[in-house]
Every structure is written in C-alpha cells, then in structure tokens.
Amino acid sequence: MISEDYISKEAICQTPWKGPLSKSHYKAIGITLTLCFALSLATNSHFYGSDEDEVSTGSQASTQEFALQSGEYLDDDTPLTQAFGIESKKGQFENYDDSLSDDLLADSDASLDKEVSDLAQKVDKDDSAKNFDSKWVTESVQSGDNISSLFEDLNVPASTLAAILDNKKVAKSINNLKIGENLSFLVNGKGELLVFIKPINDKEQLRFFKADNTGKYSYVREKLGSYEMDDDATVAAKAVAAAPAKVEKSDKADTKSATVLADNKKAAPAVDDTPKEMSSAKRGRLVVVNIEKGETFSQAANRAGVTYSEINKILQMFKGKIQFSRNIRAGDTMRVLFTDSKGKGKICAVEFKLSRGGKIASYLNTQDGKYYDERGLMATRSAGFVRFPFRGRVKVTSQFNPRRLHPVTGRVRPHNGVDFGLPVGSVVTAPADGVVDKAVFSRTAGYYIVLRHAGGVSTVYMHLSKMSVKPGQRVKQGTQIARSGNTGISTGPHLHYEVRLGGRAVNPLRVKLAGGGAEINTKARRAFAASVQKYKRELYQKNLMAKR
Ligand SMILES: [Zn+2]
Numbered sequence: 332m333i334s335e336d337y338i339s340k341e342a343i344c345q346t347p348w349k350g351p352l353s354k355s356h357y358k359a360i361g362i363t364l365t366l367c368f369a370l371s372l373a374t375n376s377h378f379y380g381s382d383e384d385e386v387s388t389g390s391q392a393s394t395q396e397f398a399l400q401s402g403e404y405l406d407d408d409t410p411l412t413q414a415f416g417i418e419s420k421k422g423q424f425e426n427y428d429d430s431l432s433d434d435l436l437a438d439s440d441a442s443l444d445k446e447v448s449d450l451a452q453k454v455d456k457d458d459s460a461k462n463f464d465s466k467w468v469t470e471s472v473q474s475g476d477n478i479s480s481l482f483e484d485l486n487v488p489a490s491t492l493a494a495i496l497d498n499k500k501v502a503k504s505i506n507n508l509k510i511g512e513n514l515s516f517l518v519n520g521k522g523e524l525l526v527f528i529k530p531i532n533d534k535e536q537l538r539f540f541k542a543d544n545t546g547k548y549s550y551v552r553e554k555l556g557s558y559e560m561d562d563d564a565t566v567a568a569k570a571v572a573a574a575p576a577k578v579e580k581s582d583k584a585d586t587k588s589a590t591v592l593a594d595n596k597k598a599a600p601a602v603d604d605t606p607k608e609m610s611s612a613k614r615g616r617l618v619v620v621n622i623e624k625g626e627t628f629s630q631a632a633n634r635a636g637v638t639y640s641e642i643n644k645i646l647q648m649f650k651g652k653i654q655f656s657r658n659i660r661a662g663d664t665m666r667v668l669f670t671d672s673k674g675k676g677k678i679c680a681v682e683f684k685l686s687r688g689g690k691i692a693s694y695l696n697t698q699d700g701k702y703y704d705e706r707g708l709m710a711t712r713s714a715g716f717v718r719f720p721f722r723g724r725v726k727v728t729s730q731f732n733p734r735r736l737h738p739v740t741g742r743v744r745p746h747n748g749v750d751f752g753l754p755v756g757s758v759v760t761a762p763a764d765g766v767v768d769k770a771v772f773s774r775t776a777g778y779y780i781v782l783r784h785a786g787g788v789s790t791v792y793m794h795l796s797k798m799s800v801k802p803g804q805r806v807k808q809g810t811q812i813a814r815s816g817n818t819g820i821s822t823g824p825h826l827h828y829e830v831r832l833g834g835r836a837v838n839p840l841r842v843k844l845a846g847g848g849a850e851i852n853t854k855a856r857r858a859f860a861a862s863v864q865k866y867k868r869e870l871y872q873k874n875l876m877a878k879r
Pocket residue numbers: 426438729746748749750826827828
C-alpha cells in the first residue's frame with residue numbers, strides 16, 4: 332500500500348516557496364511526482380485519501396519537506412520547472428478570462444455575491460442557536476503566514492487589525508507568530524471581530540476584546556487556554572462589545588476594568604438585583620445547595636458559594652430540562668462539583684434532586700468543554716465539518732483572496748472561495764449536515780448550490796455539471812449534492828467552493844470551525860462515560876466539601 336503521508340492537506344495552502352532546492356528535495360519531489368502519476372493512472376486521475384483533516388501521520392520534518400513544494404498540489408500536467416518554482420507561476424491557474432467584460436470576470440459577481448450572502452445569513456428555524464451570527468474560529472500559524480494574512484483569511488477589515496495593533500505595548504507580541512500556534516477569533520456576521528486570542532508563550536495569551544461600542548480593543552494577559560470559547564463567552568462578549576463607551580477614564584481605571592473582566596468573563600449575572608455576591612473562596616470541591624423556604628434557586632446557590640456567573644452557566648446547562656421558577660421548591664438540593672478546591676476551577680458536574688422531577692444531572696466532557704447528560708453525548712453529537720466537499724485530494728487552482736486584484740484592470744476582484752481543479756463529473760459531497768437553500772443556474776456561477784448549516788455557517792458550490800439536490804432538502808454530511816463541472820463563466824473544469832460565516836466569506840482552507848471536525852469517537856465516548864462514573868461518586872463524597 333502506498334503511503335499518502337507525502338503530502339498533508341495543510342500543505343495545500345502553504346505559500347509558494349521561492350528559494351533554491353536541495354538535492355534531497357528534488358529527489359523527494361521527483362519521487363512524489365512519480366507516485367502521483369502512478370496513482371493517478373491507477374485511480375483515474377483522482378487522489379483518494381482519508382476524509383479526515385489530519386491525515387498526515389508523518390513527522391514534522393516530512394510535512395515540512397513537502398510543504399516546500401509550490402503552494403498548490405502538483406499533478407503530472409505541471410511542468411517541472413513550475414513545480415520547482417523556477418518559473419513564476421503566479422496567476423497561472425486563476426480563473427480570469429480577459430476576453431470577457433470586466434463584470435463577468437469574477438467567479439461570483441456582485442449581485443450574486445449579495446444574494447448568496449443574504450441566503451447564508453438566514454437563520455435555520457430548526458436551529459435554535461442564539462449565536463447564529465457569531466462564530467469561534469481558530470487558525471494555526473503556518474510557515475509564510477503573517478498577522479495580516481491570517482486576518483485576511485477571515486475576511487476581517489484591515490482597520491480591525493490596526494485597532495488591535497493600537498495597543499502599542501503588545502503590538503510586537505501580536506506580530507510575533509510561531510508556527511503551529513493557534514489564534515482564535517470570535518467574529519460576528521457583520522465581520523466585526525469581538526474577541527481575538529493570541530498566545531505569547533507556552534504559558535500565557537493575550538485576549539483582545541471590544542470593551543464598548545467605540546471600535547477600540549482592550550486586552551488582558553491571562554493563562555494560556557484559560558478562556559473558554561463557549562456559548563456563554565459568546566453571549567458575554569457580545570454584550571460587552573455593544574455597551575456604550577464609558578466616559579473619561581484614567582489609565583488606571585482602564586486596567587482595573589480589564590482585570591475585573593478577566594475574572595468575570597462570563598459576566599451577565601442571572602440575577603443582578605442582589606446586593607452582594609457571596610465569596611466562593613471558602614468552598615470545597617463539592618458544594619451542596621439546599622433550597623430553603625422562601626428562597627429562590629439563585630439565592631440559595633449563591634449563599635452556598637456558587638458565583639452568579641456559575642449560576643448563569645448552570646441555568647444554561649439545564650435550559651429546557653428544568654424550569655427553574657416552577658420546578659424548584661424548598662427541600663430540593665443541587666450538588667455542584669468543581670475541578671479544584673477552594674472556589675477555584677470549573678464546574679465538572681451538577682446534579683439536582685427535585686421533589687418534582689427526581690434526579691437530573693449534567694457532566695463536563697473535557698474533550699470539548701461542553702456539558703452533557705449521561706447519555707447526551709451520543710444524542711447531541713454532531714458530525715461536524717470536514718475540510719473538503721469531496722473525497723480525495725485535488726490541486727487548488729485559485730486561492731481565497733478577498734483583496735485579489737485583477738491582473739489587467741488592477742481593480743479589486745475578491746475571490747470569495749477556493750477553486751479546486753476537479754475534473755467534470757467529480758462527486759461533490761456535503762461537508763456537514765445542512766439544508767439546501769439554493770440549487771439553480773446563473774450566467775456567471777453556472778449551476779450552483781448554497782447549503783445552510785447549523786450555527787450560521789453556509790457553503791457555496793459553483794460551476795457544477797449536475798445538481799443532485801433540491802431547495803429545501805435536508806442533507807447529511809457526506810451525501811452527494813452534485814457533480815462538479817465547468818458551467819457559467821469558467822475557464823476550465825473546477826469547483827468553486829465557499830464557506831461563509833453569517834454571510835461573510837472566509838478562507839475554506841484555513842478556517843477551522845469551532846467544534847467542527849471534532850467528531851466524538853468511540854474513545855472519547857468511553858472517556859466521557861468513565862468521567863461520569865467518577866463524577867457520580869465524587870458528588871457524594873463528603874470529604875470533598877469545605878469544612879465549616
Ligand atoms: Zn473560484
């Protein structure tokens with residue numbers, strides 16, 4: 332069996348390499364090309380690989396080696412001189428056709444782009460996700476990246492990066508990128524960056540956030556990975572970003588408010604008319620809340636040492652399962668288990684014992700940081716997103732580029748997707764579960780499809796030869812939706828593929844959708860089941876409670 336380690340999918344989007352090649356590189360590339368050619372003959376010009384994003388099990392060194400090839404996938408048609416970067420091949424694969432009028436040159440013209448974007452913004456009625464227009468995404472730094480190119484992949488306005496770099500003291504750390512480090516972004520549908528997280532060393536990260544609606548960014552320096560990128564954080568970040576600017580603050584006050592925010596990042600307490608929050612410092616790993624007569628759930632919980640942001644989190648956890656104002660009465664109990672003692676750490680299990688409703692519990696799945704009931708992991712698991720809407724690997728013929736300039740006219744002609752050099756008739760599959768929004772013909776895009784997925788994500792497929800789905804139809808991840816083609820304005824067979832967040836195009840090859848691809852495998856399910864058993868025991872271990 333031929334190993335396919337020789338090119339990782341991540342290598343597809345490496346920037347072209349320009350320097351001279353060593354002998355061993357030539358050798359390696361030569362071998363690769365031979366293998367590719369042999370394989371292409373054997374598989375009818377297709378390179379099948381695993382559907383998984385992380386197919387490469389090779390060492391860092393071998394990945395690097397092949398990343399040194401041109402940025403795009405090489406096939407046997409590519410002249411060696413170009414393959415080795417000896418001849419400039421910039422724009423070679425771009426789908427421009429200069430004999431066409433200017434407004435016909437783009438893959439997606441302005442009106443089509445607006446239409447697709449509008450479709451992409453629609454909320455899926457079956458998807459109650461309140462944060463449909465905001466999404467956490469991460470990008471890993473690769474060689475050749477710089478901070479502006481990473482922002483560009485997300486299609487975030489350049490002025491945003493400028494506003495972040497306005498924090499002069501840390502501007503240097505922002506520009507200092509390390510290969511493999513993960514940058515996280517919370518972007519809303521309007522393309523506004525709400526939160527940006529940048530590691531600065533192996534222990535710390537900078538978290539930038541919009542502290543008010545003025546467009547400026549504040550930041551905190553905090554422990555690496557200490558900020559949870561979950562729905563609560565999204566809600567809190569949106570609330571903070573929309574707040575009106577505070578008047579006249581000294582520098583000191585600024586720092587202070589940032590620190591408070593860091594401690595209380597999930598702000599927005601459920602109950603704000605209560606005078607003082609009880610300190611959590613004296614609690615143990617286990618907190619048992621007894622609801623007494625005349626007390627609300629929140630009051631009882633806070634009296635026992637659960638903070639309001641934690642109470643808010645618990646309310647979210649049991650939304651739709653417990654009606655707090657009605658189901659909870661005096662005599663009911665709640666047990667909360669934390670990861671650490673003395674009021675520190677995060678919640679790892681919550682169990683209610685209700686006179687009406689019996690026992691109901693929620694447990695932390697450390698894998699994704701989310702809470703599930705004992706069997707919930709199976710029921711709510713989503714198949715996530717796979718990187719490519721087809722099987723196997725193909726060369727990228729034109730990269731995502733929101734600021735692409737037309738070579739002749741010099742005008743900005745954004746390329747809102749990525750072009751894959753798929754031969755006509757190749758099977759196109761849904762990268763995630765979704766609903767078909769559009770499956771029609773347009774003069775420029777040819778036969779094209781728009782799929783809408785959960786969480787405000789949608790995907791677009793253009794220049795198809797055959798459509799296998801109809802508008803309104805639900806599709807599962809991996810279902811065939813079309814066959815690729817060369818319809819509309821296109822200079823050769825290819826699939827134009829777009830990923831949009833809340834209607835805004837982002838780089839499909841770079842952006843990792845939070846939770847996407849993180850399929851809950853058997854191993855993870857077993858690990859979760861084991862934790863649940865442990866949590867269940869600990870919820871009743873008296874010695875984990877604080878001594879009074
Ligand atoms: Zn395209």
